[in-house]
Amino acid sequence: MGRALRLAAEGYGRTGENPSVGCVICNRDGVAIAEARTADDGRPHAEEIALEAAGEAARGGTAYVTLEPCRERTSGAPSCSERLVEAGLARIIVAIRDEHPQGAGGLDRLEGAGLAVEVGLKARAAHALYRDFFEHAKSGFS
Numbered sequence: 042m043g044r045a046l047r048l049a050a051e052g053y054g055r056t057g058e059n060p061s062v063g064c065v066i067c068n069r070d071g072v073a074i075a076e077a078r079t080a081d082d083g084r085p086h087a088e089e090i091a092l093e094a095a096g097e098a099a100r101g102g103t104a105y106v107t108l109e110p111c112r113e114r115t116s117g118a119p120s121c122s123e124r125l126v127e128a129g130l131a132r133i134i135v136a137i138r139d140e141h142p143q144g145a146g147g148l149d150r151l152e153g154a155g156l157a158v159e160v161g162l163k164a165r166a167a168h169a170l171y172r173d174f175f176e177h178a179k180s181g182f183s
């Protein structure tokens with residue numbers, strides 16, 4: 042998660058309206074096989090890039106994500122939570138839940154699909170990273 046947070050911090054301020062997220066994927070043996078941050082201007086999301094890089098090796102593995110993976114996308118494309126399920130990951134570890142109305146609920150979807158979900162690893166560092174994003178989301182989408 043430390044690595045994922047460093048990736049997210051690298052993208053801070055460069056991802057437009059979207060939060061800068063860091064994602065590290067480990068295979069079933071716990072070896073890191075892919076990592077990514079949200080692309081400049083906000084797309085693709087970190088999870089999409091990392092899953093693409095990991096491919097089949099992600100099956101049965103664990104994803105460390107700095108922020109709750111999105112539940113749905115405004116574009117109608119598959120959300121990160123759908124993609125994580127499709128990729129066959131066994132476990133998702135998230136630093137903090139998303140307070141954005143469109144992002145929130147991703148973890149429920151993952152749990153519903155049978156993945157093991159853990160929240161709160163390095164939460165304090167993640168809160169500092171997403172404070173502005175959450176405030177903006179609340180004022181802009183209320």
Ligand SMILES: [Zn+2]
Nearest residue numbers: 086110111121
């Ligand atoms: Zn996403």
